[in-house]
Amino acid sequence: MARKRAAIVAAAEQAFVRDGYAGSGMESIAREAGVSIMTLYRHARTKDDLFAAVIESACHPVDMEESAKIEDAMKKPLADILLFIGVMFQERIRGPKTTNLLRVVMTEMRRFPHLGELAYNGLINAHVERLDSFLSARAETSGMLAEQRRRIGRDFFDRLVSLDDYRVLLGLPPALAQDIRRRAELAAREVVAELERDLPAPHLREP
Template sequence: MKVWPDGHPKGKAMARRQRDILDAARACFVRTGYGGTSMDAIAAAAGISLMTLYRHAESKDDLFAATISDACRATDDAERRYFESLFALPFRELLVTSGIHMQAKFFRPDNIALMRLVIAESSVFPHLLQLAYEGIPGHFENLAAIIISAKCDVDDEEIAEAARLYIDCLLGGEVLRLLLGQGERPDADQRRRAELAADVVLGMLEAGPAC
């Protein structure tokens, strides 16, 4: 999508309009898929003319890629502040509390719908698979690495491996269940997965002097 330079006199207004377009496009793509969505439908959903829409996006392909990229953009600052507020907790409690929060965020219906959409359109937009992975599970791996590094004095490679293992234990087969349309499990299951993930990471790091 078109990007306006900093200081452009219409930059703020254009950014607000672009936000409306991206929100409308995401709703349309999720509801009717890529093939079933037209630029006319997106313009109508955003409350703008088709001509205005084309001032922001050159094509439906361009808008689809921008929509996925926008949806995957991590809210790093807000998330980081939340997890940093938990750092005073004992390590296992920190991992469990963080794991419950991550599952609640990851398993939101809009994230599941987004992943289904990316998979459905992967033959046309194969690069979006990597983008979606980096933006959703990859984002949580990065947060897990921040949590582990705050408590453990180990090298970056071991932190990255522990973070991947932690997220695998948290999400695991539950992602497949939800992608296939099965209902989300009770909150108690989220706690059990978080406790399992915490214990696996502690076992891997041996919870020795480094942690």
Template sequence: MTEKPPASAGPGRPKDLAKREAILEAAQVLFLSNGYEGSSMEAIAAEAGVSKLTLYSHFKDKEALFGEAVKTTCETRLPRKLFVLAEGCSIRQVLLDIGHAFQALVNSPESIGLHRVMVAMATQNPALSRMFFDAGPQRLLLDLEQLLSQAKQRGLLDMDEPMRAAEHFCSLIKGAAHFRLLIGYAALPAPGEAQEHVEDCVALFLRAYGIGESSPIAENSAQR
């Protein structure tokens, strides 16, 4: 259920960046610890050390705050600079950098906790689930699709549907380890194991979509 702002919270109030960041941090803490329904705007304002009026001057309702918290987390862990295809870059290295950052994000305690919250809310509030997907996973897929399309145009990769390739890449990186974490079956992979997993996934991805110098065979030949 969407919480509505008090009548005195009108538009046009000054937006203080530090307070906004404090609100987002408080929202993440409470959403993860108490769930979505268990986190009121009053509690988030108190956790952030701001008034409810200030909170509503930044976010019109709890759903908007939730969506922005998800978006901010993803942008912090997966900055846009990772999806920039510079001239002369190694597509393998670009994919490795994205793969490591994505794995660290989806396997983080914050992400695992948020996924559990969304699974619990799926049947109660499907609109919130869609908001979560659009603010987080979908944005990542769109950024990755754009990157893969550029790589195809430059002759670095070859695929008919960049979005499907983006989904393949993310599914490979998440693997079975992510599901084990979600259900509490296992602990986080060791750093060396996590790194090896990403390298294996990128090699497999390039076997499917790599061409010319970006293919594993070409790279191995160049190193001999």
């Protein structure tokens, strides 16, 4: 099932980028994936579900190497974890897969305005929700109001979005690795500082 889903998502991504949202059909995607249309519908009931799955795959890829990196990063102090998340988020949000999908959305927005919200939920809100879930289980946020914690998470990602995103969308050279890391360091430092102000915790360490 996992292999079939991976084949479906890969075929759908190719179809959306090549033919656009309107030009991609469920039956043709099933053929390209090498599965029956019924198998496709078991994984995605609608084309919107399929598009959302493609975005999820672009922003949250899962493989053994990636899982190992994440598992190792989660053992470190909070500031280092946030630095890791910040770098990873920027690399993914400006990666070729995500960039191509954003271009599809912008091209199709006039006819399919709901794609904007669909893409935003997958590209941004999913990251915000995952970070909030992670922070909610941390001792550093114990006793903090949920809305305050969510705001801190949203502010963290807000600091990671920059003019570089427009450069990538316009086909210009992307940000340098040191710029990506510097931006992530600043964002992580702001979160740690805010947590220290609200809930002093001597074990927090800045990157």
